[in-house]
Structure formats: C-alpha cells, structure tokens
Amino acid sequence: MKVVLIGVGQAGGKLAQRLAQYDQQMGFGAVQGALAVNSAKADLRELDLDTVLVGQDRVKGHGVGGDNELGAEVMQSDATEVMDSLDGRITAQAEAIFVVAGLGGGTGSGGAPVLARELNRVYQIPVYGLGVLPGRGEGAMYQANAGRSLKTLVREADATLLIDNDAWHTSGESMGEAFEKINQNIAQRVGLLFASGEAVEGVGESVVDSSEVINTLRSGGIATLGFASAEAAEDAEANINTVTSMTRKALLSNLSLPNAIEADSGLLVVAGQPESIPRKGVERARKWLEEETGSLQVRGGDFPLDSGRLAALVLLGGVERSERIEEFLERAKEASKQADEPDENPAEMFHNDELDDLI
Numbered sequence: 001m002k003v004v005l006i007g008v009g010q011a012g013g014k015l016a017q018r019l020a021q022y023d024q025q026m027g028f029g030a031v032q033g034a035l036a037v038n039s040a041k042a043d044l045r046e047l048d049l050d051t052v053l054v055g056q057d058r059v060k061g062h063g064v065g066g067d068n069e070l071g072a073e074v075m076q077s078d079a080t081e082v083m084d085s086l087d088g089r090i091t092a093q094a095e096a097i098f099v100v101a102g103l104g105g106g107t108g109s110g111g112a113p114v115l116a117r118e119l120n121r122v123y124q125i126p127v128y129g130l131g132v133l134p135g136r137g138e139g140a141m142y143q144a145n146a147g148r149s150l151k152t153l154v155r156e157a158d159a160t161l162l163i164d165n166d167a168w169h170t171s172g173e174s175m176g177e178a179f180e181k182i183n184q185n186i187a188q189r190v191g192l193l194f195a196s197g198e199a200v201e202g203v204g205e206s207v208v209d210s211s212e213v214i215n216t217l218r219s220g221g222i223a224t225l226g227f228a229s230a231e232a233a234e235d236a237e238a239n240i241n242t243v244t245s246m247t248r249k250a251l252l253s254n255l256s257l258p259n260a261i262e263a264d265s266g267l268l269v270v271a272g273q274p275e276s277i278p279r280k281g282v283e284r285a286r287k288w289l290e291e292e293t294g295s296l297q298v299r300g301g302d303f304p305l306d307s308g309r310l311a312a313l314v315l316l317g318g319v320e321r322s323e324r325i326e327e328f329l330e331r332a333k334e335a336s337k338q339a340d341e342p343d344e345n346p347a348e349m350f351h352n353d354e355l356d357d358l359i
Contacts, residue, residue: 052081226255247268
C-alpha cells in the first residue's frame with residue numbers, strides 16, 4: 001500500500017519519522033514520502049525529514065503550549081503553505097494519506113483534524129488519521145484535548161487508526177522509555193500493514209493487496225490493529241494451530257485499542273515464508289475472527305516475508321462502540337469539567353455538539 005505520511009505536532013513528527021525509517025530498513029517501499037508539520041521550531045530540528053513550520057505569526061516558533069484551539073487556528077491559517085509543501089509528494093502512485101498525531105498535545109490534536117479536512121477537499125485518495133491517545137497518567141489537559149481532537153478527527157478523516165498509549169506502557173517505565181517502546185511497536189505493526197498491501201510477484205492469489213486494507217477501513221469511524229508472532233515450523237500443516245493461536249493473541253491481548261473487539265469489518269494478514277503459511281489455518285482463524293467480532297466482513301490473506309517466524313496482523317474497522325472508547329471518553333469528559341465544559345453522556349460525544357468541535 002503506497003502511502004504518504006504527514007506527522008503533525010511533536011509526537012506525530014517523531015512517529016512519522018519512525019514509520020518511514022522502518023519501511024526503509026525493511027525494504028518494503030510502501031512509504032512514498034513523509035513530512036512533519038509543527039508550530040515549535042525546536043521539535044522540527046530533531047527530525048531527519050522534510051518539515052514545515054506553522055504559526056510563526058502567532059507563536060514565533062515556540063509552539064502553542066498545549067492549546068489545541070490555537071493549534072487548529074494556526075494550522076488553518078497556514079494550510080495553504082502546508083498543502084503547497086505536499087506538491088510532488090502525493091503522486092499518482094499514492095493510495096492513501098495518513099495524518100499522524102498525538103491527540104493530547106496542542107499542535108497535533110488541534111492541527112490534525114484541520115489538515116485532514118483540507119486533504120480530503122483536495123485529494124481523491126483516502127485520508128486516514130493515525131492518532132495516539134494519551135495514557136491515564138498524562139494529565140487532565142491531555143485527556144480533554146484528546147477527547148475533542150478525536151471527535152473532530154473521526155469526522156474529518158475517512159477512518160482513524162487509534163493507538164492507546166496504555167496498551168504498551170508497562171509499570172516501572174519512564175515516560176521516555178514508554179514513548180520509545182510505543183513508537184517501536186507502532187512502526188512494526190503499522191509498517192507491516194502498509195507493506196502487506198504491496199503487490200508481490202510470483203505468489204498465489206491469497207496475498208493481501210491494498211484494496212483489502214482500504215475496504216476494511218471503508219466503514220469509517222475508528223480502527224484498531226493487533227499483532228502477534230511465533231516461531232514457524234517448516235511444514236505448513238504443522239503451523240495450523242500456530243496461526244490460530246497467534247490470531248487469538250493478536251485480538252484478545254495485543255490490540256492497539258485494547259478490548260475493542262466488536263467491529264464492522266476486519267482483515268487478517270498472516271506473514272511469513274509462503275511455504276510455511278497454512279491455508280487451512282488462515283481460513284480457520286478468519287472464521288474465528290468473524291465469530292468474535294460479530295462481523296461478516298472479515299477478509300484474510302498472506303504476506304510473504306523472509307523470516308523464520310510467522311506473524312498475525314489483525315485490522316478491525318468500525319470499533320467506536322467498544323467499552324475502551326467509552327472509558328476514554330468518560331475520562332475526557334471528567335477532564336473537560338475542569339475547563340468548565342458541559343457534562344454529557346460519553347456515548348453521545350461523537351454524535352452531538354455539546355463537546356465543541358475544534359473546527
């Protein structure tokens with residue numbers, strides 16, 4: 001799947017860079033280009049990719065200080081400059097654009113929905129959000145920011161692949177260590193998803209292509225990604241139980257949005273040496289996913305990869321009804337009370353105007 005990455009804000013820029021680096025290191029060729037956009041000049045200096053500084057007239061390169069309303073305003077004011085910087089980067093080969101952002105800060109949470117709207121207005125290929133939710137311990141401002149940002153991004157993007165920081169943050173880790181681990185996990189999982197949609201020559205019809213990824217995300221709303229791997233036996237028949245066990249672990253233990261199992265659509269990708277991937281195991285795991293997710297639109301396929309291990313990648317689309325989302329929105333609602341936001345039912349936050357949109 002040929003993609004262009006646009007990292008917005010500090011976390012978004014770092015993650016876009018990590019995704020581009022992983023794709024290059026693995027030789028996948030899925031990432032066609034990457035750009036970082038921020039209102040803080042110092043954060044852009046740390047990145048090894050092309051950058052655009054926004055909001056110079058308002059914040060003089062010092063960032064928006066966690067104010068995501070200001071983040072939305074400066075992105076809107078400088079949207080033309082950002083779009084001009086994308087000229088020549090989004091070519092006819094690109095199949096999707098991913099706007100990458102941490103949803104708890106200022107520039108990323110405010111600017112990402114604005115940029116998604118502008119991109120959807122100009123380009124005909126899908127525009128997806130790749131958003132990172134703040135963990136429970138990251139402070140009330142970040143929770144409130146992320147609640148408003150998520151509501152707006154879900155509306156403006158064709159779909160939003162969501163990462164919960166708490167999914168891969170273990171106790172005892174510093175925040176720096178946690179963010180490094182989270183970015184590494186995201187790069188591996190999302191990078192493999194991008195690559196699995198690439199055309200591969202000389203293999204069977206069961207190989208996943210980009211249309212399978214796009215069709216899984218077509219239901220819109222929120223998506224989540226699960227991953228698990230295991231040592232592979234040389235004989236494919238000996239890997240049937242391995243594939244089903246990996247799929248169970250990817251769904252039940254390793255989702256980027258934990259416990260977001262009820263879905264509108266799904267995709268199972270099994271990666272590894274083609275001769276070690278059991279078709280019977282893939283089909284059995286796919287049917288199990290249908291039962292667990294309640295979706296009759298679960299696709300399945302292979303991704304040839306030169307490795308002694310097998311990996312199961314599970315992409316679920318339309319998971320916004322999950323308990324995890326309700327739990328987060330309740331947290332965001334409580335944090336918003338500190339800023340005199342009105343009370344509301346978290347389940348309704350995507351469907352009404354009581355929680356102000358950023359744009």
